[in-house]
Structure formats: structure tokens, C-alpha cells
Amino acid sequence: MNRHTLRAALAAWFAASGMLAGCGGDDAPPVPPAVAADQVPTSAVASDTALEAFAIAQAPGETAEPLKLDLVSTFPASETEEPIAVN
Numbered sequence: 001m002n003r004h005t006l007r008a009a010l011a012a013w014f015a016a017s018g019m020l021a022g023c024g025g026d027d028a029p030p031v032p033p034a035v036a037a038d039q040v041p042t043s044a045v046a047s048d049t050a051l052e053a054f055a056i057a058q059a060p061g062e063t064a065e066p067l068k069l070d071l072v073s074t075f076p077a078s079e080t081e082e083p084i085a086v087n
Contacts (some may be wrong), residue, residue, distance in 0.1 A: 040067050048076050053082050 044054035 002020060036068075038065060038068055040069055040072050042071050045072050045075050048081055048084060051076060 042055070043050060045051055
């Protein structure tokens with residue numbers, strides 16, 4: 001290879017590398033980190049209905065450890081929503 005061909009090949013390689021480096025990623029929102037199985041997630045206390053759905057989805061048992069509330073600062077409260085019916 002002569003010097004001119006080598007420079008052209010290197011220039012093409014760097015251009016292709018630069019174009020590929022600019023590609024990638026997407027505009028999807030980041031995935032939130034997974035919550036440990038012994039934690040109440042913050043999404044569960046977004047509303048009364050979300051908290052009810054989370055509580056219903058929990059498997060009943062007497063030997064399980066209690067859930068931790070480290071991620072929860074306050075529970076939902078509303079002055080305008082109707083109370084959740086208890087069956």
C-alpha cells in the first residue's frame with residue numbers, strides 16, 4: 001500500500017467510527033431500579049387505589065417478614081375521595 005491509500009483508508013475508518021459512535025441509545029425513559037422484595041415501593045403509595053392493589057397482591061402468610069417502609073415517606077390521604085369499601 002502506498003502512503004496515499006493508507007491515509008484514505010485510515011480517514012474512512014475514523015469517519016465510520018465517528019458516525020457509529022454517534023449512534024445508539026434511544027429516547028425511552030430510564031427503567032427504575034428494582035425494589036427489594038421486602039420493601040414497599042413508592043409506586044404503591046401514589047394513591048389509595050394503588051395502595052389497595054399492592055396490598056391485595058401480597059401473598060398471605062404468617063411466616064413472612066414484615067415489609068420495610070424505607071422508601072415510603074407518607075401514605076396517601078384524601079379529603080375528597082370516598083373510603084375504600086371493605087368486604
